[in-house]
Amino acid sequence: MKRIVLGATAALAMMATAANAGTLDDVKARGELICIVNSGFVGFASTDASGKWQGYDIDYCKATAAAVLGDAGKIKYKPATGKTRFTILNSGEGDVLWRNTTWTFVRDVDVKLAFQGVNYYDGQGFMVPKKLGVKSAKELDGASVCIQTGTTTELNLADFFRVNKMKYEPVPTENNEESRTNLLAGRCDVYTTDASGLAATRATFKDPENYVILPEIISKEPLGPVTRHGDDNWSDIIRWVKNALVAAEELGITQANVATMAKGTDNPEINRLLGAEGNLGGMLGLEKDWAVRAIAAVGNYGEIFERNIGTKTKIGLERGLNALWTKGGLQYTPPFR
Amino acid sequence: MSDATISQSYEPGTHPDLPPPLLERGLIFWVRKNLLSSWYNVTLTILGVWFLWTIVPPLYDWMFADAVVNAEDRTECQSLGDGACWAFIHERFKIFIYGFYPEPERWRAILAFGLMFVALGPLLFDNFPYRGKAMLFSLAYPFIAAWLLLGGLGLTPVGTDQFGGMLLNVIVGVTGIAFSLPIGIVLALGRASELPAVRIICVTFIEFIRGVPLITLLFVASTMLSYFLPPGTSFDLLMRVLIMVTLFASGYMAEVVRGGLQAIPRGQFEAADSMGLKYWQSMRRIVLPQALKISIPGIVNTFIGLFKDTTLVIVIGLLDMLGMGRASLADAKWAGLSSEVYISIAVFFFICCFSMSRYSLYLESKLETEHKS
Known part of the structure; x- marks a missing residue:
């Protein structure tokens, strides 16, 4: 009996490793990248009129597919809710998670996920109607606040008011939609959630100009891609695809000029990134022109940002923390050498 | 009133009927x-x-x-205008219906949907023309529909991950409804069986299904199954969902049918035995027709519940009509129009469920043979 149990355990363990190792080979054999995405989040993942996925996270899926398979269209999107995303990833039903996921200690260590850096620095903010005349979150003493229950934002809010010795009246809601309705109906003075969410919500108002997002950001929400523990090669690919797009912006490589630059330039770093010198792609187990294909598919980091959530879109987010490190932001990549 | 009216007289029994005041x-x-x-x-x-x-x-x-x-x-x-923005629904109508089903192949979904009614006709109405022959088509329909939707054998293959929208609700709902009834009947008979092995298996299955939420079963089907299957086997996700939904509905169906079986007086079973009918004969000719007739409201109730449960597939990453609606709502071009989306989807589900409930009333009145006091 014991032997059977041991055998079964070993078999299960083997299966688990088989499922966890060699994601790159699996993806290549399948000819398709399975990308776990949000089932609907303004600016980050949504469907268009013909049922095609679009958004900030979707562009990263496309960049990954282009780098790995050479075709940004060979993606199977797997929409996941906040509760199911990690299970889907860990069970091997998806290859990579590009789904505005906050990197936290517990998720990284205890849930056994591998975070591959940060592609969007978010943080919790406040939105108020302009007519209140509030200029700073520190003036919010005694305000009623719409807050989604059971989220980290709820705890951050309590901390913030405690630290600043202010009182507030929580108006608990179940989701973003409910908070939005409450704020519009004047049932709460303030709405708090991630700053990107605030901007996206404000974009859906009839009169967005009558609402302001206060300058204070009270928490850290670094969002980034996630892979399974134990497949380092695949993790490297995801991390460096993300880095390549930041490096491209830094080096002035765009979707439009990447083809010309790939032929060779005077800048050795550009040449290494685009495969004109050395073979960085080969070290990842990819083709030499992996980065060229990714950039050609979706553009550099700045282009992805501006196209989906930037100031020219309805969501209208400033680069802020997500500007390049050379411009006062946090987006930074280790060198390509 | 004039005196003439009052003085007017009639022979007894010849007074004309006057309208009420x-x-x-x-x-x-x-x-x-x-x-x-x-x-x-x-x-x-x-x-x-x-x-x-x-x-x-x-x-x-x-x-x-x-x-x-x-x-x-x-x-x-x-x-x-200040009112509802139906333009959004208008623009997204097709993807609400077909999901990601490729555009040039959508005629296949329409054909499969149309043929469904041809297949349902003889099953639902006993005065359907050429009913006997049409029944054969009904039996073949699941295979025809699967071929049309999935492709192969001359048609372009379409992966089940491209199914979505109303198409997905209808596929999951209809499959669950069609297969859960026969399985449920067998389970109900098994539960009433005198053979202990059969009875224990059926009772265990039914109680297990009824003790676990559908959402859990779907989640197990989508994520846990890959731990149990040999590595490298990939078992189509939609197929897993269909199996789970069918099994789930069968468990409930079995209990509904059992209720009907228990309402049949003992004398009916004994009468069937005394006629020398074998077990299946007595069930088919005497017991089940009466038991199922009693169970119609419960059966249709289960069907309606099942059809609405199909929206739960969103938890395992399949986008049904509701899921497509939510994903579309996140489009910055249209975001904020949730009332329009949810109202449209509610109307669709209302039409489907209300027609099912109307049909059940029709069936009840048609099969009514007893005089109600």
Whole structure:
């Protein structure tokens, strides 16, 4: 009996490793990248009129597919809710998670996920109607606040008011939609959630100009891609695809000029990134022109940002923390050498 | 009244039937009797009218009068009218229906949907022309539909991950409904069986299914199964969902049918035995026709519940109509139009479920053989 149990355990363990190792080979054999995405989040993942996925996270899926398979269209999107995303990833039903996921200690260590850096620095903010005349979150003493229950934002809010010795009246809601309705109906003075969410919500108002997002950001929400523990090669690919797009912006490589630059330039770093010198792609187990294909598919980091959530879109987010490190932001990549 | 009317006399039994007095008939009478018969009815009527007056005109204005049907995006919609922005639904209608099903192949989904009614006809109505032959088509229909939707054998293959929208609700719902009834009947008979092995297996299965939420079963099907199957085997996700939904509905169906079986008097079983009928003969000819007739409301109830449960597939990453609606709502071009989306989806589900419930009433009245006291 014991032997059977041991055998079964070993078999299960083997299966688990088989499922966890060699994601790159699996993806290549399948000819398709399975990308776990949000089932609907303004600016980050949504469907268009013909049922095609679009958004900030979707562009990263496309960049990954282009780098790995050479075709940004060979993606199977797997929409996941906040509760199911990690299970889907860990069970091997998806290859990579590009789904505005906050990197936290517990998720990284205890849930056994591998975070591959940060592609969007978010943080919790406040939105108020302009007519209140509030200029700073520190003036919010005694305000009623719409807050989604059971989220980290709820705890951050309590901390913030405690630290600043202010009182507030929580108006608990179940989701973003409910908070939005409450704020519009004047049932709460303030709405708090991630700053990107605030901007996206404000974009859906009839009169967005009558609402302001206060300058204070009270928490850290670094969002980034996630892979399974134990497949380092695949993790490297995801991390460096993300880095390549930041490096491209830094080096002035765009979707439009990447083809010309790939032929060779005077800048050795550009040449290494685009495969004109050395073979960085080969070290990842990819083709030499992996980065060229990714950039050609979706553009550099700045282009992805501006196209989906930037100031020219309805969501209208400033680069802020997500500007390049050379411009006062946090987006930074280790060198390509 | 003139004296002539009063003095008019008739032979006994020849008096013509006169209409009831004006206050005892027609609209006025109906209003007086039903709406104004007492002080509290008067109050309720006034409240009701006031309620309708405050709700209906604004709702009408929002849904129809001020609604916008043609617009490029939400901003344009709002500049054209204050009402509902149906332009959004108008633009997304196709993906709500077909999900990601490739556009050039959508005729196959329409054909499969149309053929479904041809296949259902002989099953639902006993006066269907050429019913016997048409039944054969009904039996073959699941295979024809699978071929049409999935492709192969001359048609372009379409992966099940591209199924979505209403198509997905209908596939999951219809499959569950079609297969859960026979399985449920077998389980119910098994539960009433005198053979201990059969009985224990059926009871265990039914109680297990009824003890676990559908959402858990779906989640197990989508994520846990890959731990149990040999590595490298990939078992189509939609197939897993169909199996789980069918098994789930069968468990409930079995209990509904058992209720019907228990309502059959012992004498009916004994009568069947005394006629020398074998077990299956007595079930098919005597017991089940009566038991199923009693169970119709419960069976249809289970069907309706099952059909609405199909929206749960969103938890395992399949986008049904509701899921497509949510994903579309996240489009910055249209974001914020949730009322329009949810109302449209509610209307769709109402139509489906209401027709099922109407059909069950029709069936009940048709099969009515006893005189109700």
